[in-house]
Every structure is written in C-alpha cells, then in structure tokens.
Amino acid sequence: MTRKKRLEKIIEIFRTEMPSPETELNYGSPYQLAVAVILSAQCTDVRVNKITPDLFKAFPEAKDLAAAEEVEIFEYIKSCSYPNSKTKNLRNMAIKLMKDFKGVFPEDPDDMQKLPGVGRKTAHVLGSVLYGQNVLAVDTHVHRVSVRIGLTPKAKNPVQVERGLVEIAPEDILHHLHHWLILHGRYTCKARKPQCKQCNITEYCSYFTKEQKKATK
C-alpha cells in the first residue's frame, strides 16, 4: 500500500474517533495563544495551562506584557522549562507586536515569524488554530509518529516531515492532521513505549508490521 493510501485510511479512522480535534492549550485571544504556544516548547500543555491563568490575569493583552519587566514575567513562568529565554522571547514578542503590528496579531505566517520566539512550527500552529489555514505544524510528536508509522520514513528533521506529509495529505485536512498526530503521539504512540495494544491504526503502521514479523521469526 502506498504512503498516500495508508494516510487516507488513517485519516478515516482519526476522523471517526476525533471529528474536530483541537489544541489542549487554554487561551482567550490570538496574543494569548501565541504566549501559550511559546511556553509549550519543551514543556507539557498541562504545565502551560497551570501557568497561564495567572499570567493572563496579570498581562491580559500584548501592551501589558510589553510594559512589564522581565523579572515580573519570570515569576509567573518560572515553573516552565527554559524560563529565562522564554521570558525574553515573550517580552520581545509583545514589544514587537505593539511596535510593528499595533498590537494586532498578524495572520500571515511569514509575518508571525518576524516576532521573537515564533518559528515555523509556532507560526503554523497559530495559523491553523486561529485562522484555519491549511498549514502543517510539525512538533516532536508529529515528527516521531510520522516516521514510526512510515508516513515519512526517511525524514530527518521537521521540515522534511512537513514536506513528506504535505506531499501525500489532502490540503484541506492539514490543520486537523497536526492535532490528530499530536494527540495520537501524546496518548497512544508514546515516545518511550508505543501503546500498540490500544492502537487502532496498527494495520497501517510500519513499526507494528516490523515488530510482528520479528515476533513470529
């Protein structure tokens, strides 16, 4: 079966299981989602959702964060990974958002990437979640799961995974595919130990097929 056909089958299953997959990050505006996504790098969504209620209460809008001192921001996010660099990025992101975009979060992923702390992955998450753009964000879960299943077997980095998936996926499904693969990676196809017994796409998974062959040798 081709990679394209396998992905088609997997999408059918994901679509039945999770018709409208969504981000697990809590937010109330584009600016707040940008903050949450920046905080979520190398950190769990659960941890970020514990941090953001107080953070957003203190700095509800970009202008509030732009006016804050780094030491104030740090206090709110210190339980997150890499709090020093994230503090700097968040403050600089807010300052640039105020200066160059009048505080309005841009819709164009290229413009988003002009903001400190916002790289390709973050811009694609924001573009797809906020504006329904057909772009694919590749994070650690999407990367691992795509390679493991065999959808992008030779991909060595996120850009190669993105290209490989975009090549075989229907364009209008890309924003859902990101969430499906993340959620599958987070709860089933876990990094250290994939839960193949609870997985319902085994039929289309290269890793599973290989493991089965090994076991019957």
Ligand code: SF4
């Ligand atoms: S069968 Fe196992 S390795 Fe394959 S996607 Fe499912 S959990 Fe991951």
